Amino acid sequence: MTSTGAKGKPAGKKRPPKKKKKRTAATPPAEYNLLLTATLCLLALGAVMVFSASSTTQVLSDGNLSNSTLFLKRTLMYGAVGLLVMHLVARHGLLAVRRLTPAILAASFFGLLAVLAIGTTTNGASRWLGAGPVQFQPSELAKVALILYGADLLARKPKMTRSVSDLMPLLLVVGAACMLIVVEPDLGTAMVVAFATGAMLIAAGARPRDLALVAACVGALALLAAVVEPYRLERLTGFLHPSADPTGAGFQAAQAKIALGSGGFLGVGIGNGTAKAGFLPEAHTDMISAVIGEELGMFGIVGIVGLFSLFGYAGLRVAQRARDRYSKLLVAGLTSLVMVQATINLFAVLGLAPLTGVPLPLVSYGNSSLMATLFAVGLILAVARGRTAGAGKLRVVEGGRSPARKRSRPSRGKSAQSRSGSGGNRRPRRASDGRRRRASG
Numbered sequence: 001m002t003s004t005g006a007k008g009k010p011a012g013k014k015r016p017p018k019k020k021k022k023r024t025a026a027t028p029p030a031e032y033n034l035l036l037t038a039t040l041c042l043l044a045l046g047a048v049m050v051f052s053a054s055s056t057t058q059v060l061s062d063g064n065l066s067n068s069t070l071f072l073k074r075t076l077m078y079g080a081v082g083l084l085v086m087h088l089v090a091r092h093g094l095l096a097v098r099r100l101t102p103a104i105l106a107a108s109f110f111g112l113l114a115v116l117a118i119g120t121t122t123n124g125a126s127r128w129l130g131a132g133p134v135q136f137q138p139s140e141l142a143k144v145a146l147i148l149y150g151a152d153l154l155a156r157k158p159k160m161t162r163s164v165s166d167l168m169p170l171l172l173v174v175g176a177a178c179m180l181i182v183v184e185p186d187l188g189t190a191m192v193v194a195f196a197t198g199a200m201l202i203a204a205g206a207r208p209r210d211l212a213l214v215a216a217c218v219g220a221l222a223l224l225a226a227v228v229e230p231y232r233l234e235r236l237t238g239f240l241h242p243s244a245d246p247t248g249a250g251f252q253a254a255q256a257k258i259a260l261g262s263g264g265f266l267g268v269g270i271g272n273g274t275a276k277a278g279f280l281p282e283a284h285t286d287m288i289s290a291v292i293g294e295e296l297g298m299f300g301i302v303g304i305v306g307l308f309s310l311f312g313y314a315g316l317r318v319a320q321r322a323r324d325r326y327s328k329l330l331v332a333g334l335t336s337l338v339m340v341q342a343t344i345n346l347f348a349v350l351g352l353a354p355l356t357g358v359p360l361p362l363v364s365y366g367n368s369s370l371m372a373t374l375f376a377v378g379l380i381l382a383v384a385r386g387r388t389a390g391a392g393k394l395r396v397v398e399g400g401r402s403p404a405r406k407r408s409r410p411s412r413g414k415s416a417q418s419r420s421g422s423g424g425n426r427r428p429r430r431a432s433d434g435r436r437r438r439a440s441g
């Protein structure tokens with residue numbers, strides 16, 4: 001007779017071991033897919049609209065049809081390189097980027113200083129290094145580098161947000177970079193950096209009164225910079241009184257409104273716009289939103305706003321679900337960097353803010369801006385995939401028990417001995433030691 005268990009099954013037979021299921025790659029979260037979708041849609045729309053806005057200008061300038069695709073080819077080439085960088089950073093680059101943050105920040109400061117000495121001057125501004133099609137704008141790298149530096153510093157020293165004096169190491173570095181950017185001159189990029197840094201400080205838990213004090217100082221300096229420079233003062237007065245000088249200071253803003261009004265709800269069709277044909281300056285860069293409004297109508301503007309809103313929502317959700325403080329602050333800062341830049345550009349084209357020369361991220365023509373933005377998106381995607389850049393804390397475990405738990409036994413033994421006397425505690429101690437030896441054997 002065979003012995004049976006409680007349920008009548010033979011006790012000697014063992015069940016066959018279960019086959020282990022093969023591990024499958026973790027499915028990216030919804031925020032990852034939303035960010036990637038919004039980025040790719042903005043890139044595709046930007047390539048189409050850059051070609052539409054620049055082809056007419058190229059043909060009218062030299063009459064050669066072969067140059068009509070010049071800006072499209074450059075956009076596609078730099079976009080492909082930027083997508084490759086975004087993919088590599090999203091997969092493996094978060095920890096490496098944090099370790100290289102001091103080098104990236106130093107390189108950006110070197111570029112900001114070099115551009116003042118040997119930079120290429122275009123339209124009265126020295127913002128580029130290099131010549132011909134290979135040009136680099138150091139201020140675009142500086143925007144991302146300052147966010148990297150701020151996130152790392154605030155993550156390592158969380159008590160910095162207690163007062164303005166504690167924030168000085170961060171504020172001085174950001175202020176020095178913004179001063180160099182303003183001297184180029186490029187007040188719009190400096191404003192983008194200031195707003196993105198403020199958003200990161202809010203995410204870090206800075207006090208509202210400290211933020212208000214810093215904002216008041218930054219606003220006073222920005223107003224002073226606008227009043228001192230004649231062309232900035234003209235833009236400010238053109239914004240306040242757009243009809244006072246429609247052929248001078250208010251020309252670009254007036255043409256943008258005409259282009260938006262001509263588009264109506266559905267637009268005149270891609271390639272059929274007339275504002276880009278000499279009426280709208282910088283149609284393929286700063287004012288590309290006006291070309292979109294004319295050729296795609298209000299439907300196109302709403303689509304642009306919707307894609308950026310999707311990007312901002314997904315980015316902030318990634319920041320909220322980040323595993324460590326550095327990742328949270330980094331994503332909050334980089335998302336704010338993209339959203340602030342898009343907001344300033346759209347507000348300027350719609351006549352809700354003065355013209356600042358800030359391009360529309362991922363849409364406007366600009367090789368440096370495109371590469372820097374895709375690099376930032378790669379970092380956000382890395383955090384969305386669950387990557388972390390913080391060093392994990394290891395705990396030494398001996399014999400299956402942590403040292404903290406092992407040290408806590410004698411204290412319980414002493415308390416038991418104080419309650420029951422010196423002799424009554426020996427037998428339970430021997431029994432527990434015996435159980436421990438059997439378990440280890």
